[in-house]
Each structure stands twice: as C-alpha cells, then as structure tokens.
Amino acid sequence: MEGQAMQSLFTANNLWMLVATCLVFIMHLGFSTLEAGFVQRKNVVNILFKNVMILAIGLLSYCVIGFNLMYPGADYAGGFFGFAGFGLSAPEGEAAAIEYASGKYTYWTDFIFQAMFAATAATIVSGAVAERIKLNSFLIFSILLVSFVYPITGMWKWGGGWLNEAGFYDFAGSTLVHAMGGFAALAAVLVVGPRRGKFLPGGVIKPIPGHSMPLAAIGVFLLWFGWFGFNGGSVLSADPMAVSLVFVTTSLAAAAGAVGAYIVSGLMFKNHDLSMVLNGILGGLVGITAGADLMTPLSAIAIGFIAGCIIPASVVFFDKIKIDDPVGATSVHLVCGIWGTLAVGVFGSKAGLGQLWVQFYGVLAVGAFTFAAAFAFMYLLKVTVGVRVSEKEEVVGLDVEEHEMHAYSDTVDPMLELVK
Amino acid sequence: MEGQAMQSLFTANNLWMLVATCLVFIMHLGFSTLEAGFVQRKNVVNILFKNVMILAIGLLSYCVIGFNLMYPGADYAGGFFGFAGFGLSAPEGEAAAIEYASGKYTYWTDFIFQAMFAATAATIVSGAVAERIKLNSFLIFSILLVSFVYPITGMWKWGGGWLNEAGFYDFAGSTLVHAMGGFAALAAVLVVGPRRGKFLPGGVIKPIPGHSMPLAAIGVFLLWFGWFGFNGGSVLSADPMAVSLVFVTTSLAAAAGAVGAYIVSGLMFKNHDLSMVLNGILGGLVGITAGADLMTPLSAIAIGFIAGCIIPASVVFFDKIKIDDPVGATSVHLVCGIWGTLAVGVFGSKAGLGQLWVQFYGVLAVGAFTFAAAFAFMYLLKVTVGVRVSEKEEVVGLDVEEHEMHAYSDTVDPMLELVK
C-alpha cells in the first residue's frame, strides 16, 4: 500500500485502539459501581477507595515493569519469562511509529490499551475479598499481581510465549484476564476467610444483601459498554469485518447470558433475581471473550446462554463450600472464564478435540501459576502485616474505621430547628 | 476511488457506525436510570429488571426475526410487508463486505447498530407502564413489539417501503422509533390502567414523586450522550459534514428544549422543576430526530425550544385525562415525536405544505398500526395471563413481591450491638 493511503488507514486503526482504550477505562467505573452496589452500606467508601487506587497503581506499575514483562520482545527464557527493562521507551519518529505493530497503532497506544487491560485483572479480586480485607495489604497484593503474575502469564500467550507456540487460543482474555483474576480471587478468599456472620453454625448460610441495586445495574451496563472496547479492541486494528463480528458475538452472548440466568435462577429460586441476571450478563461476556472472533451468532448465543445458566448454580455452589464472595466474582470471572476458554474447543472455527485439550491445559497452567503465586503473596502478607481487619472494624464497617467517612451522609442540619 | 483509499475510507466509516452502536447501547443505561429515578423506591428493582431483560430479549429477537422483517431486500408485498428469513447470514468475504451498503459498513455492523436501535423502541414502553404491570406479560409484549411492530413499520420507510416511496422523511426516527414507542406506550397504559391512588375521587390528582433525582439526571445525560450515536449514526457513514451538522443540531435542540421547559414550567408552576427540564431536554432530542440532517442551527433551536415548551403542558394534559405515565414517556416520545416529524414540513430544507402533509399521514399510518397492534397484544394478554399485579403487590411494591429483594438495603448489622 502506498504512503498516503497507508497513513490514512494507520490513523483509523490507531483511532479505534484509542477509543477502545477509553471503553476499557470505563470498565473500572463499572467494576466500582457493581462492587459498591453489592457490598453493605457500611463498606462502600472502602470498596470505592480500593477500586480507584487499583486503577492508579495498576497503570503506574504496568508502566514501570509490567508492560516490558508481558511483551519482552526477543528476550526470552524458553517462552516462560522475559524482561525488556524498566519503564517505557518509544521508537523514534513517525516512520518508526507506523512500522510499530505492523502499522496498526503507535507504541503509546499499545501501552495505554494494554495498561487499562492489566488494571482490570487486579480489580476482579477486590470484589471477592470485599468487606473484610485490610486496605494496605490489598494494595500491596494488587501491585504484585499487576506487576508480575498478570504480565508473566499474559506473556505465555500474547507475548508470544510457550502457550502461544502450543496453539492455545484466548482472543481477549477469558483465561489471561478473567480466569487469571478469578484464580487470584479464589486464593485470596481462601487466605482471608469469609465475612463474620456469613456462615453460621449448623450449615446456615446468611444472605448479606448488597446495599444498592441501581449501582450494581449501572456497573453491569458500563461493563458491557466497556466490553465493546475490551473485545473489539483485541482485534488490534479497526478491521471492519473482524471488529463488527466481535461486536455481534459479544452482544448476543451477553443477551443470552441474561436469558440463561433468568431461566435457571427462576427455576431454582422461584423468583426474578436481579443480581443473577446481572451476573448472567457478565458471565456471558466473560464466556465469549476467548473466542469472540471465531464464533457465528448462533454459537455466541449458545456460549452466552450456557454461561448464564452456570451463574446461579455456581453462586450456590461457592456458598455451599463456604467460599464467601460478596459480588460473585469467582462465578463470573473464574468459572465462566474457564467455560469460555474451553468453548473455543467446542464451538466455532477452531473447534476440535485437539484444540479442547490445549485449551484445557492452557487454563490449567495459567490457573496453577496464578493460584500458587497469589496464595503465596497473600499468605506472606497474612503472617507479616496481616490481611484481615479487626472484628470491631468489620462489624462497625470499614468506612468509619479505615476512612472516617460515611458513604451517605443523611444527617439533618442541626440549625434546622432554629428556623422551624 | 481506487482500492487502497477505498479500504481506508471504508474502515473509517465502519468505525463510526461501531462507535455509534456503543453510544446507542448506553442509551439503555440512560433509560434504566431515568425510569428507576422516576419510580417509587419500592419498584426500583422491578424497573431495572425490565430494562435489562428488554435489551437482552430485544437483541435476540431482532436477530432471529426483526432484522429480516425490517430490511427484507427485494422480497416485498407492495411495500407493506416482506421477510428475508430467520436469523443472520453475512455475505462471504472481505470484498462482499465492502460492497455491502455501498461500502460504508459491514453486514455485522448494520445488524448490531439496527438491533440496538430496535431495543430502544421497546424500552420506551417500560417507563409508561411502570409500577403496576406484571413482569412476564410485559416481557411477552416487548418481544412482540420488537419482533413485529417495530420492524414492519420501520420497513415502510427505512426498508424502502411505501412511506419511503411516498416521500415521508424521518431521518433517525422521531416517528419510527419514538412516536412508535409512544403509541405503543399509550395503548399499553390504556389497557393496564393507572396506578392505584393516582387519580382520587373528586378529580384529585395525587403526585407520586420519583425516588431519586440523581438517577433521573444521570439518565438524561446518558441519553443525550447516546443520541450523538442515535442521530449521528443515522447518517450511516462518517461523512464529515453530515455527521458534524447532526451533532450541532442535536445538541442545540436539546439545549433549547431545556430552556423551553424551564420557562414554561416556571410560568405554569412558579418553581424550578428539575423533572420538567430533564424531560425538556429529551423532548428537544426527540423533536430534532426526524430532521437533524436538514436543519440550520437556528431551526434546530426553534424545534427544540418548542418541544421543550410542549413538555409541561403535555404532562399536565395526560394527567387531566387520567393517563398515568410515571416517567412522562408519552409526552416525550409520542407528543414530541409527532412534533418533530411535522417540523420537517415546517423548518429546514424540505419545508413545505406538501411535505407537511406527507409527514402528517406518515405519523398517522405508523401510529394507527402501532396503536392497534399494541392494544390488541396487551388486551389479549389481559384476558389470558393478566397484565396487572394484585393490589397487595402494587401497594407493598413489586420489588418485594416479584423479586424478593429491596433496591436499597440499609439494615444495620445486628452484630453491631455486640461491639458497641
């Protein structure tokens, strides 16, 4: 392609990646309001604080170390580990920019899109350990996760490592982002333990309802909105056929996830459970993420529908085995992330037993490494600085104890009496 | 145009249509928070549930049947009805993609943009019948509306049918989306009846305030945001002059709608009524939608201003004739939709008596068909499964009765006593 038309196509491709960056960014607001909605009123400031800080810390640590761990270039150790040095260093000049990533986007675009992605992985954990983890321990854990675990396992596939060589397929991260985050969440929950009063003697499981369904619903809509950039941006260009197909499969899977959760939760609980339908949408989105570019509309509907059906069963299952996850993050990101990864071997243009087997050991490898590392980090934090707030803090609420604030201030002005 | 430059322009055009799809998508969050804000606290989960499910069901049913009813290709019955078969079938190959829709966007882009549009039509109804309709009856009604009524009337104009032949003009759907949804809402409200306690003996009209003005305001801002995609995407390409003019006319009409509603509601009620100003913005947006590409800035301001002035009068009028619409959907979408359609014959480059007459019978035809079909569907539901919740459910609230949840859970932790 000649220079002028190439410059023009380069501009359009790069533009889409930047818009996708904005969309992935807004997923952080989605996670924030979803998690805020699903926790109790007394812990809302805390969960907002964590989500804000994770984004900030995630971007900075990915800039300092993560990006160059995840995309080390030629500098490998057997496809398992590589590092291209601290900080960012853009290629010089406009010509170099066009050559970067085969003329589809600039070095800066590459970094900022990947950095927004990376920060989502840490956010997945925050919901699962909400309402009882110590703030600073959680922030240290997040730094370690975004700086090391996510980039190393990410490199195995997207950085051209051994899983990529093996034929493992994970288009936008059912495993590399969502199951990764879910495995880390599971490890963290096991170390931190359930909230006080959740699992009572005699096998009684006490429901602890979230404090605001509108916030939760806002979160899910924003996550779906952001997923257009998360999956659509993973095309890594504005290629019209590829991006538009991804929009269709992503949307249909989300819609089918809602319907699946609606039907199964209706059968299981004999009601219309909004939180199940909301998580059904997220399950459908996580499920389609590994193969969003490979599926027909019908396959996308099937994958999303099954993910939605899984959600209510999975939530009940984790409650049964006393894994306390206030927002259902393990069901959404871990279980549906695994399902979506395997679905690449079942549906779509790569389906087959061989592929299914690669998908299986890919998720197993990422899961084992992530779980072990996350468990070790959290355990070390437990035996050193501690990971759990005091009983008093937990009961009174983290907002008052850690932040000296209330999420909602409804106090009537004392001067009101003077006027009436 | 030669191949490379064409590929590049195709990419930019398709990119805008996908971004517009994202923007129209987020209108569903706008509708959700607007309607949630305008209903009572006891019915918030229910309205969120409906809005989430409508989007899911709308996308799926438009995929299965609606899209091919609305754009049947050559396969007509006199411009009134056509059907190109169930499900989606993309043309093969990249070359086919560029030829699709004159090289402006792909088949997948076409479908997903139109599907997001279609789902908005059903959403308009949900606000009007809020707080007393049975959930499952409403969902069935929505499926019928999105699968049949919206695509058939839409085909009359946008699918190349008889109204298009007749010269009817409706750029982005003042009639085909908004008045259509408004007529369906009116029919549904007439069958379902007003909320208990709204119209008291002796002509007393009891105001039932919405439970959260912040949610309502968030909704209006998001709807305006989404309207950039709704109207801007209706250019069906990224044509710089056309899309940017549409951005200007849309914004100025919305702004003038706010000012119109501010002045008229100030004169009528002697206060500064936030809900009127919010609905004034929406009225301005609905009003400009039919001719957003035809107007000068000044004409756009005039159309929006008049729409804004209409809102307070219309809300009072519907209250007077005992049409109970908790969110003002009939005033915004039906009345301002009709106004916007007629305005194409009054302002802008197509103005003229002949055009005004075509606009008039276009909206009449779409309205008559929609109203009759919606009334028939709702009436059939009434005499079979029922459309109205029981008195107890309505008084206690749909959240507890249909969903076994509260929108807000403010309960103080009983363990708190142990610590203090």
Add this chain to the structure above:
Amino acid sequence: MEGQAMQSLFTANNLWMLVATCLVFIMHLGFSTLEAGFVQRKNVVNILFKNVMILAIGLLSYCVIGFNLMYPGADYAGGFFGFAGFGLSAPEGEAAAIEYASGKYTYWTDFIFQAMFAATAATIVSGAVAERIKLNSFLIFSILLVSFVYPITGMWKWGGGWLNEAGFYDFAGSTLVHAMGGFAALAAVLVVGPRRGKFLPGGVIKPIPGHSMPLAAIGVFLLWFGWFGFNGGSVLSADPMAVSLVFVTTSLAAAAGAVGAYIVSGLMFKNHDLSMVLNGILGGLVGITAGADLMTPLSAIAIGFIAGCIIPASVVFFDKIKIDDPVGATSVHLVCGIWGTLAVGVFGSKAGLGQLWVQFYGVLAVGAFTFAAAFAFMYLLKVTVGVRVSEKEEVVGLDVEEHEMHAYSDTVDPMLELVK
C-alpha cells in the same frame, strides 16, 4: 496528498474530533454527579438543576456570541479583542469543508467541540458556590462568563491573540479553562460568602460532609473518561503519535495524582480520605492539561504526583482563610491549573526560564482579567437582584425552597397500612 487519500484522512480526523466532543460532553455528567455527591442531601436537586441549565445555556450562548468572540479570524484589536458577528455561518460546500482548519475537521465539528469545552468553564464555578447561591443570579453569571470572559481570554491564546504571539503555551487549557474557571469561582465565593455554620466563632471549621460518595466517585471516573477527549481532542486531529502520547501522559498524571493525594492526605489526616484521592486525580488531570503533548511519561507522573500532593494542603489552606468551597473546585482547578501552566516551563520539551516567565505572566493576565470581570459581575448581581438565598432557604435546603422537590423520596406509601 491526492484527493481520495485526503478525503479518507479528513474523515478519520473529523471522526476523532466528534468522538472527543462526545467525551467532553460526558464531563458535564461527571461534574454533575461529583458536585451532587459533595453537597448535602437537601441541595442535590438544586446542584443538578444548575449543571443541566449551565450546559444548555452555555451551548446556546457560545453559539450566539462566544464562538465568534474566541475565533474572530483576522478581525482583531491588537490581539486583545475581536468579534466575527453573531451566530454561526458555515463555509459552503464539501470542498470548503476540507479546506477549513487545514482539512482536519469541519466548521460544525469545530463549533461543537469548542462549545462543549466552553460550557465546562462555567460548570467549575457551580460547585464552589453551591448550597447558598440564588439560582437565577447564578445562571445570569454563567451566561456572562461563557459569552464574554471565557472567549476573550481564550482568544488571547487559542484565537491567535497576544498571549499566543508572546509564546505562552497552554495545550488544552490548564489556564484557559481550569484556572480561568477557578479564578471566576474564587471571585464568586468572595462575593457570595461562606455557607452558614461553616466557620464558627473561635476559628472552628465545621466539616460539612457530602451526601453521597458513590455519586462523587462516579463523577471523577467520568471526568477522567471525558479528559481523553478534552486533552486528546485538543490535538485537533487524529494524529496517531500525538493523540496516543496525550492519552499516556493524561492517564499517568491522573494515576500519580491519586497516589500523591493518598500519601499526603494519609500523612496529614492519618486516614484514607476518599474525597482527597478523588480530587487528587482531578488535580493530576488539570495539572497535565497545559503540557500533555510535551511530556515524557516520567514528567507526566511527576506533574501529576505534585498536583496530587498539593490538593490536601490546598483544601486545608482555603478552609483556613475562610474560603468556603464545598467541592474543592478552587484547589483542583485554580491551584492545579496554575501549577500545570507553570510546569510547562519546568518539565518537557519547552522547559526553560524564559518559558516559565511567559507561563507565569500568561496565567497572571488571564487570572487578573477573569477575577476582575467575575467579581464585577457577581458584585453587580449582589447589589441589584441579590446573590444569596435567605437564611431560611439555606437551612431548610434549596431543593424544597427553590424547587419544591426532594432529591430522594423515601416516603412509605400510606396505603401500605391497608394491606398489612
């Protein structure tokens, strides 16, 4: 460049400017929820009303007069003042459109992007004078600010005026938008005075907590989201290297702002103050705005970090000198705006003592003009129609007194008794 490739690049450039317009638009929702979250429950409808009306009035008055004051073309008076006439007038034809702004965007795009920008300037004031200013006086003040003060000082630099000639640099408006809005806010606060009960006898400063931290957090995320368009759109094309670098510097500065505020507020207050971290992000964003296109990632982090560190100190300082600003707008927009302007002389490719001096007198000139004009307008309003609500209105709340509404309606349905 030949015609076809040029058309294609023009389309991509223009598309980005329109998407950036959408992003700047949504900042108005960000400001609305931020300010709503930081005020008391009794004044929420009022602050929402003001933010909605400012946007509407801002767009309309910028259309009528502001745009042609800010970009007067050749029609100057010594680089200090010019006016190209009332209303909008687009150049004719598609060819003219491509020639407009060197083929990067259309006249309409130029107007609507600039108009969204202009409206943000007025919004900055609304938070600072919240909870005690008269609604209509505030709206008149906003019209004057957007119609005259913002465009005249904006012209000095962006319209090619004397500050531009002098070498003053302000990429996206640390001075021209943020410090400008901050100076106007400071002048307005001085005239209007503090809220009753804020500064008690004996030097006691009473904290008046905001009513909803989730709304405030939503606001900050949306503002960051919008800032991608605010700074990214200020490239005035979709130039891949320039826009993507701006995305990186903007994000890293925001992240570093959060960390700076986290550390300093932790040291100062011995807690984890969410409102400080939120304002730290905004401080980082305001700080990077003047030089977002000039900085390396490391410089961006330094600028944002320093801005974040400034926030807690500045908030305490303004409290000490009895400047009552409920949302911290002066700290965020005025102080960090000045910092960001000066930082262009300290960091990045233009750093140097000469530049620092120009930056200094640029912000001084804009500040002096804005402060004087805003003080004069507000003072004139004070001695004519009055700017302050009555004691009763302030104590009872503006929502009930000016709007006859509550932001939240929690009343239990009286019919509930009949059923139970």
